[in-house]
Amino acid sequence: MTEVSFHEVTKVFPNGTTAVSSLTATIADGEFMVLVGPSGCGKTTALRMIAGLDEPTSGAIAIGGKVVNGVPPQDRDIAMVFQNYALYPHKTVLDNLAFGLRQHKVPNAQVAQRVKEVSSLLNLDDLLNRKPAQLSGGQRQRVAMGRALARSPEVYLLDEPLSNLDAQLRTQLRADLKQLHQRFSTTTIYVTHDQVEAMTLGDRIAVMSEGKLLQLGTPQEIYKRPASVFVAGFIGSPPMNLLRASVADGRVRAGDLELDIPGAPAGDLVVGVRPEALRLVTGTARPTKELAVLRAHTEVVELLGHETIVYGSIRGQRVAAASADAGITSLASERATLIARLDASRQPAVGETVTFGVSLADVHLFDPGSGAAVEPRITQREAPV
Ligand code: ATP
Numbered sequence: 528m529t530e531v532s533f534h535e536v537t538k539v540f541p542n543g544t545t546a547v548s549s550l551t552a553t554i555a556d557g558e559f560m561v562l563v564g565p566s567g568c569g570k571t572t573a574l575r576m577i578a579g580l581d582e583p584t585s586g587a588i589a590i591g592g593k594v595v596n597g598v599p600p601q602d603r604d605i606a607m608v609f610q611n612y613a614l615y616p617h618k619t620v621l622d623n624l625a626f627g628l629r630q631h632k633v634p635n636a637q638v639a640q641r642v643k644e645v646s647s648l649l650n651l652d653d654l655l656n657r658k659p660a661q662l663s664g665g666q667r668q669r670v671a672m673g674r675a676l677a678r679s680p681e682v683y684l685l686d687e688p689l690s691n692l693d694a695q696l697r698t699q700l701r702a703d704l705k706q707l708h709q710r711f712s713t714t715t716i717y718v719t720h721d722q723v724e725a726m727t728l729g730d731r732i733a734v735m736s737e738g739k740l741l742q743l744g745t746p747q748e749i750y751k752r753p754a755s756v757f758v759a760g761f762i763g764s765p766p767m768n769l770l771r772a773s774v775a776d777g778r779v780r781a782g783d784l785e786l787d788i789p790g791a792p793a794g795d796l797v798v799g800v801r802p803e804a805l806r807l808v809t810g811t812a813r814p815t816k817e818l819a820v821l822r823a824h825t826e827v828v829e830l831l832g833h834e835t836i837v838y839g840s841i842r843g844q845r846v847a848a849a850s851a852d853a854g855i856t857s858l859a860s861e862r863a864t865l866i867a868r869l870d871a872s873r874q875p876a877v878g879e880t881v882t883f884g885v886s887l888a889d890v891h892l893f894d895p896g897s898g899a900a901v902e903p904r905i906t907q908r909e910a911p912v
Contacts (some may be wrong), residue, residue, distance in 0.1 A: 528682040529576060529591045529714045530556045536586035538738075546572035548738040548893050550586070557712035560728035562721055565761070569608070569738040572717040577716065591681060591861040595702050606680040608688040612671030620670050621646075621655040627678045645673040648703060650696075663696060664691045676707065682714040689724065701727060705743075723760050726743075726750070734758050737875045756797055756898040758847065759891060765802045765866045769846040769896070772798045779892075783862060784842025786819035788889060792901065797846050797893040802836070804889035805867035807875075808885050810882045819885045823865050825875045826858075838879060846895075 534552040538546045547569040554560040562570040575581040575586055579600035587594045595603055606627065613622050624645055628638045646652050649669045659667055668691040675683060690696045705728055708715055719725055724731045726746045733743045734757075742754040753759035759767045772781035776795055777789045781798045814820045823839025843863035858864060867883060875881045892901040 530589075531682060531714060531716065533573070534575075534587045534589070535584045536573075536576065536588060538569075538581060539584045545738050547583075548575070550738075551741060552733060552743055554714060554716055557714055559708050559715045559728060559730045561717045561719060561725040561732045562735060563722060563729075563732055563761075563800065564735035564741075565720060568735040570720075570735060571686055573735075574607075574609075574686055574716060574718050577603075577682070578605055578607050578684055596625075596888050604681040605684055606675035606678045607683075607686070608668075608672050609686045610677045610690060612668060614670055614674075615665060619656050619658060620662070621649055621835040623670055624651070624655075624673050625661070625679050625850075628676055631678065634891070643745060647675045648676070648707075649673045649700070655743040661826045665693060665696065667693060669696075669700075679711070679713070680717060681714065683713055685715065686718045687717075688717075692722075693822055718749065721759045722764060724823045726762070732762075734761060735775050736761075752900070753799075753891065754900050755899075756799070756893040759799050759900075760847075763801055765868065766799050767799045767891070768865050769893075770797045770800075770863055771799050771846055773843040782861075783821045783823070783841040784819060784843065784885070785821075786814070786885075786890065787792065787816065788887065788890070788892070790890060795895045796901065797895050797898075799891035799893060800885055800889060802866045802868040803863070803887055805869075805883040806885075807867075807869060807873055808882050808884040810880075812882055812884060819883070819887065819890070820882060821865075822880050822882050823867075825877055825879045825881055826864070828875060828877055830871070830874060832871060835868045835870050835874055837869060837875055839867065839883075841865050902903065 530545055530553060533550045536550045537548055540546060550573060562573060564570055572581060576583055579598060587596055590603060621642060624642045625638050628641060646655060651669060651673060654666060672688050674763050689700055701724060717728060729746055731743060731745055732749050734741045737756055742758045749758060750760050756769060760769060766791060770781040772779050774791045774793050777787055777791055779788050779798060781788050781793055812820050821841060823841045825837055827838040829836040840858050840862045842861060845863040893903055
């Protein structure tokens with residue numbers, strides 16, 4: 528039973544930086560948990576504290592039900608792959624892969640068997656006799672990952688292990704990792720700032736920002752019910768369209784996007800619509816109780832083969848998202864970018880006016896002050912996940 532838990536864990540570095548702030552979370556036995564968030568949000572520090580490489584300033588970390596504060600790294604049964612992986616430079620790839628197993632006095636025949644499995648999984652067969660200096664960055668990272676996978680620890684800690692790989696290998700290894708986890712169910716904590724990795728790998732995702740845990744849930748929960756405007760803007764690519772709105776008598780006005788949401792609190796709000804929730808409708812379409820209709824001026828069209836991304840402009844004011852704001856910077860200040868993700872067969876021309884329909888069930892509302900999701904409406908309208 529290897530559950531990993533944080534209880535009110537805070538880490539303040541000697542220079543005064545609070546890297547992790549009051550983190551409380553439990554990673555269940557056998558779970559694949561992804562920590563995701565922008566650079567500097569404290570993901571690596573959280574992982575290093577599980578490994579014992581950094582000590583919490585306050586709070587407790589437990590592995591398998593035992594508090595491990597003060598327990599040195601070598602006495603924790605974990606295998607790690609960090610972003611700045613360190614291989615033994617004088618050892619061959621084979622010896623690097625076998626190192627952890629030999630340290631743990633695993634019999635030679637078993638070492639050979641594990642190394643063979645891992646090397647074939649990670650396409651390292653032709654490199655086994657090379658030294659790290661004779662490898663590319665991506666190959667070194669694969670060896671570092673292989674070294675961790677060769678062991679069967681209680682917990683895997685992986686910090687952006689795929690970041691140096693080319694796109695094709697990254698996709699392949701992502702699937703391999705998932706399959707390995709399905710097979711062995713070893714508790715795994717995986718740090719990334721890549722939300723596609725987070726969505727595809729995680730049983731659950733923990734979204735962090737500025738040392739704080741903002742939301743913890745399954746990928747679907749986080750995608751469908753982001754708890755805050757930050758999470759809404761961070762998870763999803765292209766990011767959710769977020770527009771300033773004002774509300775009176777249940778009528779929500781966000782520039783060209785207008786809709787009735789009974790029960791929406793009067794005053795200022797932020798309205799969120801995911802790019803995939805915008806559907807092209809005919810120019811004569813009329814809004815209904817369930818469907819908002821708005822017209823956009825097509826500014827940029829990206830034909831990606833499997834889908835078309837349209838950057839349109841509408842009257843309105845875009846709210847900067849957590850990830851790099853994908854708005855078109857040259858627009859006049861009273862115009863906002865609206866990003867739509869369409870089927871590849873739909874290819875509007877630049878300059879064309881297109882009409883989008885948005886189901887009310889796909890509209891998110893947030894408080895502009897706290898950023899928190901305005902829940903009553905969401906629970907009313909969204910299908911349960
Ligand atoms: P990235 O995705 O860029 O790796 P991260 O989310 O993993 O970022 P951390 O490396 O945990 O973030 O860093 C969190 C914060 O703590 C950052 O502001 C960072 O500058 C700071 N920090 C990290 N290590 C130290 C240290 N040893 N001394 C002082 N500050 C540190």
